[in-house]
Amino acid sequence: MIFSWQIVLMIVLSITFLSWFLYRPIKESLSDDDSNIRINKQRQNELISDRSIGLIEEQYFKEAEGEIIDTLASELKSNESEKLEIKPMRWSLSIALLIAILSLSLYSQLAPKIVPSSFSQSTDSLSMTESLDALKEYLIDNPEDFSAWKMLGMTQVAIGDLDDSINSFENAFKINPDDIDLLLQYSSAIAAKQAGEFLGRPQELIKKALTLDPQSIQVLYFAGIVAAHQSDFDVAKEFWEKALYLMPDSHPDRSIIEEAVETILNLQVK
Amino acid sequence: MLIEVGHFALVLALVISVILIVVPSIGLYQNKTSLSQLAKPLVWAQGFWIAVAFFVLMSAFLTNDFSVKYVADNSNTQLPVLFKASAVWGAHEGSLLLWVFVLSIWSTAVSIFSKRIPSNLLNLILIVLGVVSFGFLLFLLYTSNPFERLIIPPLEGRELNPLLQDFGLAVHPPMLYMGYVGLAVPFAFVIAALIRGQLDSSWLRWTRPWALISWAFLTVGITLGSWWAYYELGWGGWWFWDPVENASFMPWLIATALIHSLSVSEKRGILRQWTVLLSIGGFSLSLLGTFLVRSGVLTSVHAFATDPARGLFILIFLFIVIGGSLAIYAWRYNLLQKSNPISLFSRETGLLINNILLVTAMLSVLLGTLYPLVLDTLNLGKISVGVPYFNAVFIPIMLPAVIVMAIVPFVRWKKDTFKRIVSHLRIQWLGIIVLILIARIFITDNIFVLVAIGLFIWMLVHVLVLLIARIRSKSVFSFAFIGMLVAHLGIAVFVLGATVTTQMGIEKDIKMSFGESQNIAGYDFVFNGVSRYQKDNYSGFMGNITVLKGVKEITTLTPEKRYYQSGMPMTEASINPSIARDLYVALGEELVEGSWSVRIYYKPLVRWIWLGGLMIAMGALFAAIDRRYFVRAKS
Numbered sequence: 001m002i003f004s005w006q007i008v009l010m011i012v013l014s015i016t017f018l019s020w021f022l023y024r025p026i027k028e029s030l031s032d033d034d035s036n037i038r039i040n041k042q043r044q045n046e047l048i049s050d051r052s053i054g055l056i057e058e059q060y061f062k063e064a065e066g067e068i069i070d071t072l073a074s075e076l077k078s079n080e081s082e083k084l085e086i087k088p089m090r091w092s093l094s095i096a097l098l099i100a101i102l103s104l105s106l107y108s109q110l111a112p113k114i115v116p117s118s119f120s121q122s123t124d125s126l127s128m129t130e131s132l133d134a135l136k137e138y139l140i141d142n143p144e145d146f147s148a149w150k151m152l153g154m155t156q157v158a159i160g161d162l163d164d165s166i167n168s169f170e171n172a173f174k175i176n177p178d179d180i181d182l183l184l185q186y187s188s189a190i191a192a193k194q195a196g197e198f199l200g201r202p203q204e205l206i207k208k209a210l211t212l213d214p215q216s217i218q219v220l221y222f223a224g225i226v227a228a229h230q231s232d233f234d235v236a237k238e239f240w241e242k243a244l245y246l247m248p249d250s251h252p253d254r255s256i257i258e259e260a261v262e263t264i265l266n267l268q269v270k
Numbered sequence: 271m272l273i274e275v276g277h278f279a280l281v282l283a284l285v286i287s288v289i290l291i292v293v294p295s296i297g298l299y300q301n302k303t304s305l306s307q308l309a310k311p312l313v314w315a316q317g318f319w320i321a322v323a324f325f326v327l328m329s330a331f332l333t334n335d336f337s338v339k340y341v342a343d344n345s346n347t348q349l350p351v352l353f354k355a356s357a358v359w360g361a362h363e364g365s366l367l368l369w370v371f372v373l374s375i376w377s378t379a380v381s382i383f384s385k386r387i388p389s390n391l392l393n394l395i396l397i398v399l400g401v402v403s404f405g406f407l408l409f410l411l412y413t414s415n416p417f418e419r420l421i422i423p424p425l426e427g428r429e430l431n432p433l434l435q436d437f438g439l440a441v442h443p444p445m446l447y448m449g450y451v452g453l454a455v456p457f458a459f460v461i462a463a464l465i466r467g468q469l470d471s472s473w474l475r476w477t478r479p480w481a482l483i484s485w486a487f488l489t490v491g492i493t494l495g496s497w498w499a500y501y502e503l504g505w506g507g508w509w510f511w512d513p514v515e516n517a518s519f520m521p522w523l524i525a526t527a528l529i530h531s532l533s534v535s536e537k538r539g540i541l542r543q544w545t546v547l548l549s550i551g552g553f554s555l556s557l558l559g560t561f562l563v564r565s566g567v568l569t570s571v572h573a574f575a576t577d578p579a580r581g582l583f584i585l586i587f588l589f590i591v592i593g594g595s596l597a598i599y600a601w602r603y604n605l606l607q608k609s610n611p612i613s614l615f616s617r618e619t620g621l622l623i624n625n626i627l628l629v630t631a632m633l634s635v636l637l638g639t640l641y642p643l644v645l646d647t648l649n650l651g652k653i654s655v656g657v658p659y660f661n662a663v664f665i666p667i668m669l670p671a672v673i674v675m676a677i678v679p680f681v682r683w684k685k686d687t688f689k690r691i692v693s694h695l696r697i698q699w700l701g702i703i704v705l706i707l708i709a710r711i712f713i714t715d716n717i718f719v720l721v722a723i724g725l726f727i728w729m730l731v732h733v734l735v736l737l738i739a740r741i742r743s744k745s746v747f748s749f750a751f752i753g754m755l756v757a758h759l760g761i762a763v764f765v766l767g768a769t770v771t772t773q774m775g776i777e778k779d780i781k782m783s784f785g786e787s788q789n790i791a792g793y794d795f796v797f798n799g800v801s802r803y804q805k806d807n808y809s810g811f812m813g814n815i816t817v818l819k820g821v822k823e824i825t826t827l828t829p830e831k832r833y834y835q836s837g838m839p840m841t842e843a844s845i846n847p848s849i850a851r852d853l854y855v856a857l858g859e860e861l862v863e864g865s866w867s868v869r870i871y872y873k874p875l876v877r878w879i880w881l882g883g884l885m886i887a888m889g890a891l892f893a894a895i896d897r898r899y900f901v902r903a904k905s
Contacts, residue, residue, distance in 0.1 A: 006275050014282055014315055018289075021311040025304040028389035032468065035388045039471040042898055046537065050683060053743045055617070060684035064538070067610050071539045074608070075470040086304045095289060102285040107278055110411055158419050160271050160337060192337065196426070 007107075011100055019092040033076050040072040132156070146175040150182050153189065162193045183209040184222055198226045217243045221257060233264045240264070273338055276326030277417035283319040284407040286312055290400035294393050307389065309396040310381045316403065317374035324371045327416050328358050336427050339418045340364060346427040348807035349435070356440035357430045362580070363416035365443060369560070370406050372444070372451045377403065380455055380480065387476050394462035402454050405587045413580045432808070432834040438498030446491025446518055450556040452484025453521055456528065457553035460546050461595060464602045469542055477549070478532040479894040485525040486890035492518055493883030504841030504856040506777060506871040508879055511660045516639040517559030523632040524552040527625040529890070534621050538683065541622065543606045550595040557588045613685040620678035627671040634663040672725055672765060675758060676732050698731045714774065722769035729762030750896040757889025760882045767878025776872040779858075783865040791872035793853060794818040800857070800866055808834045813857045813866065817846060829857040829868075852876045
């Protein structure tokens with residue numbers, strides 16, 4: 001799990017805010033009796049006003065007034081029980097612990113999951129932040145583990161840490177520059193850093209991937225994206241149509257590529 | 271990292287809602303003020319973190335952060351800024367976040383503007399709102415997380431549903447949610463009062479302004495939805511009895527009954543059982559509406575969730591809320607039994623009759639909405655319950671309700687006689703009959719329109735008579751009184767608009783070629799052809815139709831047919847509006863060279879429908895700011 005300074009700050013802010021009000025509680029506004037007396041007085045005044053505009057007859061006015069008094073009498077309580085004091089420090093600490101433990105454990109449970117790679121001894125799935133910590137620790141002792149660097153890069157992308165992910169992918173690339181999956185992940189990370197632009201280094205990486213495996217559906221899809229970015233729609237269409245030809249009908253990504261082809265066709269029509 | 275901040279903010283809000291449920295409850299139980307008084311700061315803290323999450327998601331849309339799955343699925347770089355912002359609630363996850371955000375706004379508002387409510391009652395109200403909030407935050411985080419990341423972010427996002435790329439839809443959901451979720455407040459008041467076993471004057475008095483405000487928002491939300499459907503869907507209709515429309519209309523009917531029932535309970539201390547049930551019913555129906563829209567059981571322009579797990583969650587939550595509330599009601603039933611007598615002919619009875627009619631109307635809509643779904647679920651066949659059913663069942667129930675509405679303000683509290691009312695109003699009634707006869711001779715012989723005209727004149731007269739009576743008695747004009755008049759007049763305006771436009775409107779679906787002209791309701795529509803155009807995120811065809819009355823040119827209408835990136839065609843009607851009538855043109859398909867199918871509508875008084883809606887909402891807001899709700903806190 002990542003204990004980023006933002007998350008720690010959010011927890012500290014919440015605890016400080018609530019503790020402040022434990023030491024300086026907000027004063028009580030009104031008691032039930034005060035409120036009921038006032039409201040029933042108002043009701044009495046409204047009744048008088050209704051009588052003045054003819055909304056109630058005189059004989060029933062008295063009856064209604066009696067009902068208001070009866071209501072008030074039944075609502076008043078004999079006495080209010082004594083208020084007890086608390087020890088603010090004890091409650092502040094309890095609330096602080098509750099917030100910290102509950103929020104962090106919930107977040108670790110809810111944060112996106114990734115399946116741990118071979119370097120992990122645990123068979124349970126870890127949260128993304130837990131995986132990140134574990135990966136970093138592992139890489140200190142095993143800096144030559146290609147899979148670990150790649151996994152670290154993917155995890156960092158998932159939490160939006162693009163700069164670090166690019167560094168991690170670069171380390172993986174130095175160890176194994178021919179891994180197609182790495183080339184695609186690495187190019188995507190750089191492109192995301194360049195506001196979605198695939199030109200330059202990402203383009204080179206995808207070109208390399210295409211040389212290594214011209215039949216890979218994923219590579220063809222990315223090659224199509226690069227071509228589309230260069231407004232080379234015919235080439236993009238060619239790559240995507242080839243990908244569609246190679247993938248089975250039931251492939252989950254089929255609809256994405258079909259949509260991309262359709263977009264290209266629409267653009268060409270226009 | 272900002273996205274993770276948004277996600278964690280929601281987690282913190284959930285944790286704070288747990289503390290809100292536990293700690294102030296301990297304070298109330300053990301009489302420890304410092305703990306019970308922590309309810310307010312907890313509500314503020316929860317509201318703050320939910321707001322952070324909401325605005326983080328909005329910023330992800332505005333900055334095209336397609337690494338967020340929800341953003342990538344519902345926005346793209348070409349989308350105009352307004353629709354990027356409104357895309358936050360354009361699909362399931364975001365609209366659930368809006369739901370929670372709106373609930374936090376209501377909770378914070380209750381905590382700030384309730385200085386005149388006894389502290390113990392207020393703290394318990396906030397705890398009940400915390401329970402509702404907890405349920406929805408849990409739902410949001412476990413089944414509908416809007417902050418889910420994509421491992422490989424796409425370069426370009428998909429598209430917001432083109433139907434939702436419209437100003438009306440940008441503001442309709444927040445307004446509707448303010449009303450929907452606002453019904454949680456009267457519900458919380460009732461549950462808090464029941465738990466405390468103190469169904470006293472305080473909860474009755476302070477529930478009403480909150481019920482009025484949420485009812486006003488619900489009215490505005492429904493009105494905006496109707497207006498949007500009218501101009502955006504290209505069918506010229508303003509209400510379709512769509513199940514999702516019904517889902518918002520049912521709580522509205524119950525909330526209408528509730529605000530009237532509250533006024534009786536507040537003034538006379540009676541109908542408390544009824545008021546409690548209406549408060550529970552109103553919120554339960556808004557949860558039912560949420561279930562219908564979110565579970566995927568309905569197919570509609572509104573229903574964007576098709577995940578059974580989500581539906582199951584809301585269904586369980588719905589059962590817990592309804593079951594729990596009714597259990598508490600049963601537990602405290604003996605406290606609700608005390609009541610003052612009601613005579614057969616009195617203002618109280620009139621309001622009760624109106625309540626019964628409203629609840630019956632709601633049940634007829636509920637039956638028409640749920641019956642096909644139940645049959646389908648039990649594999650007993652598919653049936654469609656449409657406009658004929660609702661018109662046949664709903665209108666006959668609501669007609670007497672409107673008539674009762676126009677008479678009750680003249681009836682006295684406690685006891686009155688029909689003879690006195692008749693002698694008091696007979697001249698006005700005679701005048702109305704004369705006016706209806708005049709309308710029969712000079713305007714129309716349509717019986718529905720004549721009834722609507724009669725009702726409208728009667729409401730107008732009723733407002734004037736009541737105003738004159740107040741001026742004569744030199745009594746103070748309260749906002750509650752003005753609000754009642756404005757809202758009742760709004761109902762009459764709505765009824766007249768809806769009846770006239772439905773009964774006297776003209777619709778023509780025709781083929782038009784260049785230079786061709788069609789006469790409809792005395793207007794000549796001249797077809798000048800169609801041109802192609804291209805905008806940022808769509809392309810389309812734009813028709814050009816000149817409208818003439820005699821030789822005078824009234825306007826030029828430019829209906830559009832748009833094609834968005836997804837290829838989905840959209841009809842954009844072109845309307846020449848006025849208070850008396852709308853001229854409405856929608857472009858259909860290209861038929862043969864140069865000729866197009868065109869739908870032309872003449873819609874008399876159609877604007878009165880939404881004007882009436884706005885007047886109703888305004889009336890409710892007036893009533894909510896009545897002086898009696900702002901008296902000094904010190905007694």
